[in-house]
Structures are given as structure tokens and as C-alpha cells.
Amino acid sequence: MESLNKSIITTNLDKMLNWARSNSIWPLTFGTSCCAIEMMMATGSSHYDLARFGSEVVRVSPRQADVLIVAGTIVKRMVKPLKMLFNQMMEPKYVIATGSCTISGGPFIYNSYTTIRGVDKVIPVDVYVPGCPPRPEALFWGILVLQKMIKKNSLIKSTNNKKPVLAALPEGIMLEEIHDEMKKVLMNKKYL
Amino acid sequence: MNKMTASIEKIYNKYQKFIVENVISKKELRINSENLIDFMYFMRNDSDLKYDILCDHTVVDWVNNNSFDLVYNLYSTEYKNYIIISTTIPRNKPIINTVSGIWRIAEWQEREAYDFFGVLYTDHKDLRRLFLEDDWIGFPLRKDYKDNFMLEM
Amino acid sequence: MAIHLRTLNEVLHSSNKKKTWGTKEYFINMGPQHPSTHGVLRFVLRLEGEVVKEIIPVLGYIHRGIEKIGESVSYRNFVHLTDRCDYLSSIINNWGVSKVVENAMQIETNERIETIRTIFAEIQRLQSHTLWWGVFAMDLGAFTPFLYGFRDREFLTSIVEDTCGSRLTMNYIQPGGVMYDIKPDFSTKIKNYIRYLRPRIDEYEQLVSNNIIIQKRTENVGILSKDDACSYGTTGPVLRASGVPLDLRKDHPYGMYGKVDFSVAVGSVGDCWDRYWVRIEEMRQSLNIIEQLIDNIPPGKHMVMKHTAKIKLPIGYHYDQVETARGILGVFVASDGKDSPYRIHLRSPNFNNLWSITKMAAGLKISDLVAIFSTLDIVMPDVDR
Numbered sequence: 216m217e218s219l220n221k222s223i224i225t226t227n228l229d230k231m232l233n234w235a236r237s238n239s240i241w242p243l244t245f246g247t248s249c250c251a252i253e254m255m256m257a258t259g260s261s262h263y264d265l266a267r268f269g270s271e272v273v274r275v276s277p278r279q280a281d282v283l284i285v286a287g288t289i290v291k292r293m294v295k296p297l298k299m300l301f302n303q304m305m306e307p308k309y310v311i312a313t314g315s316c317t318i319s320g321g322p323f324i325y326n327s328y329t330t331i332r333g334v335d336k337v338i339p340v341d342v343y344v345p346g347c348p349p350r351p352e353a354l355f356w357g358i359l360v361l362q363k364m365i366k367k368n369s370l371i372k373s374t375n376n377k378k379p380v381l382a383a384l385p386e387g388i389m390l391e392e393i394h395d396e397m398k399k400v401l402m403n404k405k406y407l
Numbered sequence: 408m409n410k411m412t413a414s415i416e417k418i419y420n421k422y423q424k425f426i427v428e429n430v431i432s433k434k435e436l437r438i439n440s441e442n443l444i445d446f447m448y449f450m451r452n453d454s455d456l457k458y459d460i461l462c463d464h465t466v467v468d469w470v471n472n473n474s475f476d477l478v479y480n481l482y483s484t485e486y487k488n489y490i491i492i493s494t495t496i497p498r499n500k501p502i503i504n505t506v507s508g509i510w511r512i513a514e515w516q517e518r519e520a521y522d523f524f525g526v527l528y529t530d531h532k533d534l535r536r537l538f539l540e541d542d543w544i545g546f547p548l549r550k551d552y553k554d555n556f557m558l559e560m
Numbered sequence: 561m562a563i564h565l566r567t568l569n570e571v572l573h574s575s576n577k578k579k580t581w582g583t584k585e586y587f588i589n590m591g592p593q594h595p596s597t598h599g600v601l602r603f604v605l606r607l608e609g610e611v612v613k614e615i616i617p618v619l620g621y622i623h624r625g626i627e628k629i630g631e632s633v634s635y636r637n638f639v640h641l642t643d644r645c646d647y648l649s650s651i652i653n654n655w656g657v658s659k660v661v662e663n664a665m666q667i668e669t670n671e672r673i674e675t676i677r678t679i680f681a682e683i684q685r686l687q688s689h690t691l692w693w694g695v696f697a698m699d700l701g702a703f704t705p706f707l708y709g710f711r712d713r714e715f716l717t718s719i720v721e722d723t724c725g726s727r728l729t730m731n732y733i734q735p736g737g738v739m740y741d742i743k744p745d746f747s748t749k750i751k752n753y754i755r756y757l758r759p760r761i762d763e764y765e766q767l768v769s770n771n772i773i774i775q776k777r778t779e780n781v782g783i784l785s786k787d788d789a790c791s792y793g794t795t796g797p798v799l800r801a802s803g804v805p806l807d808l809r810k811d812h813p814y815g816m817y818g819k820v821d822f823s824v825a826v827g828s829v830g831d832c833w834d835r836y837w838v839r840i841e842e843m844r845q846s847l848n849i850i851e852q853l854i855d856n857i858p859p860g861k862h863m864v865m866k867h868t869a870k871i872k873l874p875i876g877y878h879y880d881q882v883e884t885a886r887g888i889l890g891v892f893v894a895s896d897g898k899d900s901p902y903r904i905h906l907r908s909p910n911f912n913n914l915w916s917i918t919k920m921a922a923g924l925k926i927s928d929l930v931a932i933f934s935t936l937d938i939v940m941p942d943v944d945r
Contacts, residue, residue: 244593244595245593246599247599247600247621247622247940247941248599248622248644248647248940248941249644249647249728249729249941251599252647252648252728253727253728255710256710256714259706259707259710260707260710260711260714261707261710261711262710262711262714275594275595287622288622288624290620290621290622290623290624291540292539292540292620292621292623293592293600293621293622296591296592296593296621300593322640322641322644323624323625323626323629324558325558325559325560325629325632326557326558326559326560326625326628326629326631326632327557327558327624327625327628327629328547328552328554328556328557328625328628329539329623329624329625330624330625332558347729348727348728348729350727435877459790459791460790460793460795461793462793462795462881462888462890462907462912463890463892463905463907465892465903465905467877467894467902467903468903476894478877478892480879480890480892480907484790484804484806487811487812489881491877491879493877502563510791510793511788511791511792511793511915512791512792512793512912512915514915515911515912515915527563528563529563531563531564533566533571534563534564534565534566535565535566535567535568535571536567537619537620538619538620538623538944539620539623540620541567541568541569547625547628548627548628560632
């Protein structure tokens with residue numbers, strides 16, 4: 216199996232399949248609140264057009280969609296339909312979490328008895344797009360990062376549930392360097 | 408404002424023993440809770456008052472006085488004024504009559520009050536929870552509601 | 561009959577009548593995720609063939625508990641949360657809370673602030689109605705008006721973003737004034753936009769209103785009589801289409817509405833066509849209002865109260881209302897003299913408009929239900945708060 220990983224046939228097959236997959240990602244319409252309007256603005260309207268990146272149509276049924284763009288706050292009552300939708304999608308499937316409500320709970324963190332603080336407690340997330348609500352250009356950045364991640368993936372290796380966003384780093388910088396920098400900034404009390 | 412003061416006087420004359428407090432400048436009336444339905448019928452059907460839209464119905468939880476305050480906002484489309492009516496019921500026995508026979512929208516507004524505070528309405532057609540799941544324990548908007556899930560500031 | 565509590569399962573099983581001869585009734589779920597863009601609403605429909613016998617709306621899929629959060633934040637921070645209730649016209653929601661605070665503390669604002677507030681409220685009304693028009697036509701099957709509606713909304717969004725800094729959740733009208741002052745080229749951009757949109761509305765009427773399919777699908781469908789509309793608590797364009805001329809901008813004027821000249825569109829029958837026509841007329845009247853105000857913005861300060869001043873309302877109950885694009889938004893505050901409200905409650909227009917669909921759509925087909933629901937113009941986070 217090891218020699219099969221590095222042979223010329225499977226790596227070329229990987230490249231072709233990844234190229235085909237990343238250039239035609241079809242999203243699923245799932246918007247609960249305000250971020251849904253910015254998502255509709257990005258995918259449907261004529262000023263910002265998502266179809267030029269390959270997402271030609273937006274599908275309603277989860278059996279026909281590739282990526283689930285979670286836009287809007289998730290509350291306790293919505294967890295069961297969301298899990299049902301995610302389980303009905305077919306592999307390979309990806310998840311983009313838009314807006315600060317899905318990253319960490321947004322403006323409704325404190326004193327709310329129903330808001331789930333971050334959608335990655337419910338389903339595995341690939342890309343996080345910050346903003347409240349994020350601009351349509353920010354959503355395009357998220358989709359381009361997802362395309363880069365798909366191109367670096369390999370078909371024969373097993374996929375983990377949580378993939379780190381290494382594709383978004385600039386060339387030549389490692390993730391550990393950024394962690395060290397952030398620790399230095401937080402230790403310096405002047406910034407707090 | 409003249410029409411408003413004339414109508415308040417008419418309510419006084421007919422229902423004087425039920426009115427507890429009257430704050431005319433803020434358009435607010437406080438009444439007893441026993442004859443609520445008669446009072447509301449009078450407010451809607453009388454030809455000089457004609458309050459035909461029930462704008463809002465909420466509950467305020469006064470923990471220190473051990474009571475709930477029910478607040479009704481009424482609006483009249485013909486005479487173009489609004490009035491606020493409030494009653495008080497005890498906190499450990501929160502039972503009151505429903506007004507959904509007079510205004511149909513009261514069905515949903517009373518379901519919301521039951522969902523958040525636990526106020527019980529007699530003769531209501533369909534009293535069940537509205538926003539929370541059917542098997543939720545507790546009434547969230549009460550002041551003494553404790554929950555392990557909530558994050559306090 | 562005294563108090564009787566029950567659950568959703570009991571409701572479904574109790575209305576299942578057995579018929580010995582004929583077709584059988586069945587339940588279908590129009591679930592929280594569906595192709596129309598109004599938000600997460602779940603209908604449980606009791607159908608016989610394709611005829612709808614009973615609708616049971618199930619709410620709570622976006623209930624975030626804003627009223628409980630409001631009891632521990634200050635009044636200025638609560639304005640930031642009202643943005644997220646009815647996000648298609650969020651500046652008008654901010655005006656509701658600011659109005660209550662200003663009336664209770666008796667703060668006087670100057671004419672420049674009121675003029676800017678009125679102009680921005682009418683811009684938000686235009687944005688909301690153009691988006692509604694696009695989505696309404698898409699629900700009935702036509703996709704082209706969807707693109708036109710979003711394109712027109714996008715022009716206004718970029719003008720608003722120059723002043724407020726944000727595209728959707730603005731947090732612009734604060735108690736005591738507005739957050740930022742307008743830029744010098746604001747009036748030229750708005751005048752260009754008015755010149756652009758006026759002939760387009762006639763063109764859109766030719767495209768959609770003169771279409772025979774849309775006319776047949778909306779005439780005499782979903783009739784709501786005058787008494788029913790009042791008893792079911794509807795306000796806004798839904799109530800005006802049923803024949804009741806209630807508009808807070810004319811009857812209890814606030815801002816600069818008392819000093820401009822505009823008319824109120826009132827329908828006669830109360831069907832889907834009247835609700836559609838009332839909103840198209842409101843777009844034209846909004847353009848008239850903006851045109852009368854845009855040249856005469858008086859000079860002055862844009863914020864009367866200091867940012868660090870403490871806001872404490874007097875003890876008692878306070879209530880005030882504004883007219884949003886969908887109905888009357890009322891803010892009720894019970895205060896005990898401290899920094900944060902003791903109890904704050906939003907009387908949301910969409911929550912009170914939604915109940916009337918159980919009366920209107922009983923006995924009609926599923927396609928009529930879709931047409932009626934999209935003329936009601938519901939935004940779900942405002943229902944659930």
C-alpha cells in the first residue's frame with residue numbers, strides 16, 4: 216500500500232480528481248438568520264457572482280450538494296435537523312462556517328439559554344469565515360481556501376475529521392512560528 | 408387628548424370600583440383581576456372607545472412583591488389612540504381568564520406568556536409551549552431561573 | 561373547561577379523524593430548511609389530496625433569548641441586538657428603542673438629527689421592499705425579478721455603507737442622535753439613485769403586474785376581511801390591504817413625517833394582489849419623501865448626548881411604537897431606575913402577522929399557500945426573537 220501511494224499513476228489520478236472536485240463545488244442553501252442574506256447576495260446576485268468559481272447552481276436537496284455553508288445562529292432546537300442534513304450528504308463533503316455566530320456564538324454568548332456556542336460542537340468544520348456579517352468577498356476567500364485545501368488532499372490516505380487550514384498560510388511560513396508570535400503578544404501585558 | 412380624557416371618564420363612571428390606579432399622562436390604567444373579561448368586552452364594544460386591536464400582551468415578574476404583572480396594550484383604529492392596562496396576580500397561583508374570545512391574536516400571545524413565565528389561562532383552546540421544546544423543564548424568563556447551560560456574565 | 565396543557569404529539573393525534581368511505585388525510589412536514597428564503601419556519605400541514613385542511617406552525621428554530629439578554633446589558637448595548645431581529649430594515653428597529661429612551665428621559669433632538677433619521681428610514685424601507693419584490697416573484701416561479709431586486713438593493717447598500725460603515729447590521733440610530741455624520745456627497749448620490757429607480761418601478765410593473773399568470777395566482781386568493789385583520793392583530797401593509805387606513809407615519813407623526821407630503825396606499829378586498837400593490841405604491845411614496853427632504857438638511861450637531869452619559873429611565877412602565885417596513889414595532893420597558901432594564905419586550909410585527917395564515921389558507925391548495933405566505937413578508941428571526 217505504501218508503494219501505491221507514491222507511484223506515478225495514483226498521484227496523477229489524485230491531481231486530476233482534486234482538480235475536477237475543487238472547481239465545481241455546489242453549495243447547499245442553509246441560512247437561518249442575517250448571514251443568509253449576505254450569502255444570497257454572494258451566490259445569487261449579479262454584483263458578486265459565485266458561478267465564476269465553479270458553483271454554478273445552488274442545490275436545495277442535501278443528496279445533490281457538496282458543501283454545506285452554515286450561515287446564521289444555531290440554537291438547540293435546530294441541532295437535530297442540522298445533523299440530519301449533514302448525514303444525508305454524500306462523501307466527499309465539506310463545511311464552511313460563516314459569521315461569528317457559528318464560530319463562537321456571536322453576540323449571544325452570555326445569558327442566552329438556547330444558543331450553541333460554535334457550530335463545531337455539532338458537526339466538523341473545514342473553513343471559518345469571520346465577520347458579522349462577513350462581506351461577500353470574505354465568503355469568496357473562504358471558498359478559494361477550500362479549493363486550495365482540496366487540491367492538496369490525497370485520495371488514498373484517510374481523511375481526518377478536523378483539517379487544519381494550512382492552505383491559507385503564505386509561502387515559507389510554518390504554523391508553529393505563528394503560534395510563538397501570538398504567545399509573545401499575549402504575554403506582553405501592554406496589549407491587554 | 409380631549410377624546411382620551413372623555414373616554415377615561417366614561418370608564419371611571421362605569422367601572423369605578425375596579426380601577427386601582429390611573430395615570431392619565433402616561434395613558435396607563437391599573438385594574439383588579441377579577442372581572443377582566445367584562446372590562447375587556449366593554450373596551451372593545453363600546454361605541455366611544457372601540458379598542459379593536461390588541462397590540463401586545465406581556466408579563467413582568469416582580470420577585471420582591473411575589474407577584475406577576477400582566478400588561479395589555481390596546482389600540483383603537485377609529486379614534487387613533489392607545490392605552491395600557493395592567494393587572495396583578497399572585498406568583499404562586501398564576502391563574503387568570505383568557506381574552507382570546509375577544510381578540511383572536513391573544514391565543515398566541517398567551518401561549519408565549521405561558522412558555523416563558525408559567526402563567527395559566529382558563530378556557531384557552533390550545534395551551535402549549537411555543538418557542539421551546541415540549542419537554543423543556545422550567546420557565547426561562549423568571550428571575551430565579553437557574554440553568555447549567557447558560558453562561559453568566 | 562378549565563386549564564388543559566398539551567404537547568404537539570397530542571395535537572396531531574387528536575385531529576386524525578377516521579373516515580370509513582373516501583380519501584384519507586395525512587400529515588406532511590414543510591420543514592425548517594426549504595427553498596423559499598424567508599427563514600426557518602416549520603409548517604405541519606394536514607392535507608387531503610392537495611387541499612390544505614389545517615396548518616400548524618411550529619416556531620422556535622432561531623429563538624436566541626434576546627429579551628433575557630436585555631436584562632443584563634445597558635440600553636446602548638441593547639440597540640446593537642435589535643439590529644439582528646428584522647435585519648432587512650435594521651435602522652428602523654434602532655429607532656424604536658431610541659425613541660422610548662428619549663421620550664422617557666425627555667431629551668430634545670434637533671432638526672438635523674430628525675431629518676437624517678427620516679431619510680435613512682425611508683432608504684431602508686426601499687431596500688426591504690425591493691428585496692421582497694424579487695423574492696415574491698421567485699416564489700411564484702420567475703427568476704429574473706430576483707436578480708433585478710438584488711441589483712437595486714445593492715446600489716443603496718453601497719451608499720449606506722459610506723455613512724454607517726456596515727452593509728446589513730448598522731447600529732446607526734442611538735439614543736440622543738445618530739452615530740456618524742453624513743458625508744458631503746450624500747445628496748448627489750441619492751438624487752442620482754432616485755432618477756434611476758423612478759422609471760424602473762414602472763418597468764417592473766409592466767414585467768410582473770401585467771403578467772397573466774401572476775394575476776391569476778394572486779387575485780381573490782387568501783382574502784382577509786377587515787374585522788378578521790383587526791382581530792388577528794395584523795399591522796402594516798397586511799392591514800392596509802384589508803381596508804384599514806392605519807399608518808403611524810400619518811396618524812402619530814414622529815421625525816419629520818409631519819412636515820412632508822405623502823399619501824397612504826389602502827386596498828379594498830384584502831387578497832394577495834392588494835398586498836402586492838400596496839407595497840409597490842409604498843415604494844413610490846418613499847421616493848417622494850426622500851426627494852422632499854434631501855435638499856433641505858439643516859446644519860447642526862449629529863449627536864446631542866455625550867457617549868459617556870449614563871442612561872437611566874424613571875421607575876415605571878414605558879411604551880412607544882415606530883412603523884417598520886412590515887408593521888408596527890413596539891418597545892415596552894419596565895424600569896426600576898438602574899442601568900439595565902428590569903424587563904424589556906419587543907412587540908414584533910412579524911409575530912402578530914403570522915397567525916393570520918391559519919385563517920387565510922384553510923381550504924386552498926399548496927401552491928396558494930406559497931403565494932399567500934410570500935405576500936405576508938415574514939422574517940423569521942423577528943418572530944422568534
